[in-house]
Amino acid sequence: MPVDAFARELLDWYDAYARTLPWRGPPGTPPPDPYRVWLSEVMLQQTTVAAVAPHFERFVTRWPTVADLAAAPDADVMQAWAGLGYYARARNLLACARVVAASGWPRDEAGLRELPGVGAYTAAAIASIAFGQVAVVVDGNVERVMARLFAVETPIPAARPLLRAHAATLAPAHRPGDYAQALMDLGATVCTPRNPRCDACPVSLWCAARTTGDPARYPIRAAKIPRPIRHGTAFRLEVDGHILLVRRPPRGLLGGMRALPSTEWSTEPSDWHAAAPVAVDWRPVPGEVRHVFTHFELRLRVMTATLPARPAVPGEWWPVETLGAAGLPTLFAKALRG
DNA sequence: TACGCGTGGGC
DNA sequence: TGCCCAAGCGT
Incomplete structure (x- = not known):
């Protein structure tokens, strides 16, 4: 895999096809407000863009800064979060806002990782998107893209360390925030779970799954358990x-x-x-x-x-x-x- | 490592 | 319709 060419093709594709979303600017523009990046990333944890967008707009209208959110009563924030699910996120959101309002944003991935509700993925996403730092951003989209690029036969979750290693190998030093979002946009709009649009993929030339003829078979998943x-x-x-x-x-x-x-x-x-x-x-x-x-x-x-x-x-x-x-x-x- | 933790949309 | 899964985190 020619690493530099991979990142270049992906970024060129992103410059042309990036989705327009309320929490980010166009490709190549200065990083957005860390508050907006953080808020959107927490809302997007296991949650679709369509569900997040209206909640995000309401939050930033009502609480334009992290200090405003930190000063909000708990009940108001829980009420505003209603319908988004995974309500521990709302509790951690408030705890995090109060830490940041008092101490400011940590500037690096390790510091971000200490914040409530900020795990490996979210810390890497904020570091790269809001602060322009090189980070290995691995969410479900990136896992799927890596599983297909390298035709990984090990099932998730056992394959996660390998998928992360592949992602780390490909991460460029240039435009880290745009690169992270490009990979996720690719997964969300082209390299989709079902019916991937390989004809529209800027990196299909290097994709091992495509040559198998059944790219949708990846990532392999462990057998699911029935829901009681x-x-x-x-x-x-x-x-x-x-x-x-x-x-x-x-x-x-x-x-x-x-x-x-x-x-x-x-x-x-x-x-x-x-x-x-x-x-x-x-x-x-x-x-x-x-x-x-x-x-x-x-x-x-x-x-x-x-x-x-x-x-x-x-x-x-x-x-x-x-x-x-x-x-x-x-x-x-x-x-x-x- | 495995489990607990919501919801809605797509096929 | 039932099933899959979505920009994961905390314990």
């Missing part, structure tokens, strides 16, 4: 046009988010009476909410009751007509939609 099903019951308690919401524990699944009162979610349906916020005449909402999490599928029954006066129970009473602004995780928004 859990069952639970949630409670919709209404008094005078208000619904009872609770705050979930700060860590774990949907940690720190507003929620409907609910039973635990277990592999077998179990009695829900003990988990009900009050002992009243609950009526079942017809049907069942199915919601897929990363490692299980939830089937949630909803019980509903309407009372004439508020019982003395923990939680907050939220007006029904503004529930859309409560910042509920998608699961509970679905449960309330019926």
